[in-house]
Amino acid sequence: MAVSSYYYTAGTEFDIIGGAWPTATDLTGTAGISFQNTVLELRRLNDKIDDVQQEILELKDMIQEILNESADNDEQIIDVKEIDHVTAKAEIAAYFQNHHGQTITAADIQQDLGIDIFMAIDICEELEKENRICGV
Numbered sequence: 001m002a003v004s005s006y007y008y009t010a011g012t013e014f015d016i017i018g019g020a021w022p023t024a025t026d027l028t029g030t031a032g033i034s035f036q037n038t039v040l041e042l043r044r045l046n047d048k049i050d051d052v053q054q055e056i057l058e059l060k061d062m063i064q065e066i067l068n069e070s071a072d073n074d075e076q077i078i079d080v081k082e083i084d085h086v087t088a089k090a091e092i093a094a095y096f097q098n099h100h101g102q103t104i105t106a107a108d109i110q111q112d113l114g115i116d117i118f119m120a121i122d123i124c125e126e127l128e129k130e131n132r133i134c135g136v
Contacts, residue, residue, distance in 0.1 A: 081114040088115050089123045096133050103136060 083091075091113055096104060109120040127133045 078111055079114055080110065080116050083115060083119075085119070085123070088113075088119055089126065091115065092120065092123050093127060093132060096127070 092109055092115065095109060095113060106117050106120040106124060109115055109124075110117040113120075115123075124133065124135075128135050
């Protein structure tokens with residue numbers, strides 16, 4: 001992508017000549033070389049920006065494909081909430097009481113209550129040791 005416009009900042013080493021930026025032939029000495037190098041560097045950086053923008057578009061497409069595949073496979077994304085052990089244990093115990101007689105897995109607890117599955121497993125083991133629930 002070529003630079004399409006420039007702006008003038010007062011106090012720079014270049015002044016506008018005849019209402020336009022000076023060309024390399026208008027400048028003499030190291031200032032002209034510096035200007036040429038700056039323009040070349042800007043063009044190089046613009047090319048890099050174009051490359052990065054293209055990579056971003058490709059990554060967006062890849063993410064969209066993954067999301068579409070995930071939806072096609074009926075995979076669910078489960079939000080796991082931040083919760084302390086005591087509160088989680090109380091919620092899980094209440095969940096078992098509300099679903100009395102049903103077989104409940106740690107995955108059910110994670111899906112329905114949003115409690116981390118590993119925490120749910122630990123708490124179920126505790127509740128079983130306390131004889132509050134029975135493992136099958």
